[in-house]
Amino acid sequence: MPDVTRGTPEGGAADRTMIRLDALTKRYPGQSEAAVDALTLDIPAGHIVTFVGPSGCGKTTTMKLINRLIEPTSGRVHLDGRDVTEVPAPQLRRRIGYTIQQGGLFPHRTVADNIATVPRLLGWDRRRVGERVDELLHLVGLDPKTYRRRYPKQLSGGQQQRVGVARALGGDPQVMLMDEPFGAIDPLNREALQNEFLRIQAAVRKTIVFVTHDMDEAIKMGDRIAIFGDNGRVLQYDTPERILADPAEGFVTEFIGSGASVRRLSLTRLESVVLPDWPTVEETSDGETLRAAARGSDRDYLLVLGDGRRPVGWLPVTGEDRRPGERLPLLSPLGPRDSLFDALDHMLTVNASAAAVVDGDGRYRGVVEMDTLRELINTRAAGAPSSSDHLQEA
Ligand SMILES: Nc1ncnc2c1ncn2[C@@H]1O[C@H](COP(=O)(O)OP(=O)(O)OP(=O)(O)O)[C@@H](O)[C@H]1O
Numbered sequence: 001m002p003d004v005t006r007g008t009p010e011g012g013a014a015d016r017t018m019i020r021l022d023a024l025t026k027r028y029p030g031q032s033e034a035a036v037d038a039l040t041l042d043i044p045a046g047h048i049v050t051f052v053g054p055s056g057c058g059k060t061t062t063m064k065l066i067n068r069l070i071e072p073t074s075g076r077v078h079l080d081g082r083d084v085t086e087v088p089a090p091q092l093r094r095r096i097g098y099t100i101q102q103g104g105l106f107p108h109r110t111v112a113d114n115i116a117t118v119p120r121l122l123g124w125d126r127r128r129v130g131e132r133v134d135e136l137l138h139l140v141g142l143d144p145k146t147y148r149r150r151y152p153k154q155l156s157g158g159q160q161q162r163v164g165v166a167r168a169l170g171g172d173p174q175v176m177l178m179d180e181p182f183g184a185i186d187p188l189n190r191e192a193l194q195n196e197f198l199r200i201q202a203a204v205r206k207t208i209v210f211v212t213h214d215m216d217e218a219i220k221m222g223d224r225i226a227i228f229g230d231n232g233r234v235l236q237y238d239t240p241e242r243i244l245a246d247p248a249e250g251f252v253t254e255f256i257g258s259g260a261s262v263r264r265l266s267l268t269r270l271e272s273v274v275l276p277d278w279p280t281v282e283e284t285s286d287g288e289t290l291r292a293a294a295r296g297s298d299r300d301y302l303l304v305l306g307d308g309r310r311p312v313g314w315l316p317v318t319g320e321d322r323r324p325g326e327r328l329p330l331l332s333p334l335g336p337r338d339s340l341f342d343a344l345d346h347m348l349t350v351n352a353s354a355a356a357v358v359d360g361d362g363r364y365r366g367v368v369e370m371d372t373l374r375e376l377i378n379t380r381a382a383g384a385p386s387s388s389d390h391l392q393e394a
Contacts, residue, residue, distance in 0.1 A: 015044035019077070020076075021043075024074075025038055026065060034232060036065065037058075039058075041234060043209060050225045051211045068092055079095070096173050096176070097168030097177070099178045101181065105164060106152075110148065111150050111152070112133045121171070122171050137163075139169070142159060161185060179211045182212075182217070183213070215256055219244070224239055267339065278354075278366065279297035280305050281293045283307075290324045294317040300316065313330045316328065333364075334357045336357075343355050344370075347370050354370065
């Protein structure tokens with residue numbers, strides 16, 4: 001098998017390797033097959049790597065090998081350049097935060113005591129521990145006054161998960177291992193937690209290994225994705241963009257599913273694409289100017305710009321003689337941080353074939369068309385580079 005797991009997938013400047021798995025193998029007693037088989041993988045500092053794959057493929061076992069909850073049959077784990085077997089286990093676990101499904105909180109300890117677990121192990125004084133607990137509750141979006149003294153059973157699943165994240169961050173670890181942290185959360189709250197967690201990560205920049213069953217979550221959360229096949233083997237390790245654009249044969253293609261080309265749209269932000277120009281008119285234009293603009297364009301709609309070049313409506317062009325019709329309202333234009341997928345979603349929601357895009361100040365920037373998105377989906381699905389000359393990545 002080619003070595004898919006070494007080095008930097010982007011081929012750019014190398015990030016420091018925080019976790020290095022070297023031919024790591026785990027065979028549980030009495031099992032004929034290895035749960036993890038000669039796994040070799042470099043995890044760069046300050047990034048999220050998602051492990052995704054079918055049930056039983058060795059994701060959890062790999063996590064437990066990293067923080068030495070279990071010992072390997074053979075192979076090595078290096079943390080920040082040092083073999084983990086040379087680091088005493090308690091010290092190691094203080095450097096590695098661990099969250100599991102449903103938060104894994106101690107049921108008979110309050111929220112504050114749960115979060116304080118590692119800071120106390122580290123011997124911090126009471127005041128520093130108390131401050132850290134409040135700081136972390138703030139960070140995960142829970143009001144310390146309300147939640148500090150509650151017990152886990154007095155929290156919703158999502159709140160327990162937040163406390164689980166706060167507890168894992170307690171001792172300011174270098175590394176976080178998160179084993180399906182949002183697995184038991186309903187889809188809406190799950191999305192909120194994912195967004196919240198990405199916001200936290202932008203501030204704390206930990207090295208994170210994030211296990212999930214869900215390819216969409218792997219794409220959203222991962223700077224890189226390791227796709228596991230059976231027996232703890234990694235079939236592909238790369239950025240979400242590359243995996244979606246060029247999935248390894250067979251299993252990976254199947255695992256990603258037929259929605260890959262649509263999913264890729266969600267990876268491209270509007271701020272990074274060059275948008276085609278569109279015929280526009282000013283809100284204050286007189287009738288003659290509007291008629292001239294309608295005749296001079298081959299589009300079925302003109303975009304109306306108001307004060308400060310803000311898109312405010314669409315002007316349909318009708319009839320053989322191309323007359324401007326009644327202005328239609330434009331509710332909310334798309335912004336620079338929206339993705340091509342958001343554009344598609346927006347057009348499907350408002351039943352339109354085009355959507356106006358603005359810059360960060362709300363000024364008109366261009367228009368995305370449904371036809372262009374359709375073309376992108378089709379060319380990407382066919383595996384060909386996009387031939388669209390309407391919408392180029394900047
Ligand atoms: N303590 C154990 N003793 C024996 N076999 C085990 C043990 N723990 C896990 N296994 C086996 O090792 C394999 C890998 O398990 P692991 O929990 O790492 O998979 P996983 O990818 O995390 O699965 P899931 O997505 O279902 O959590 C499985 O076949 C499992 O049955």
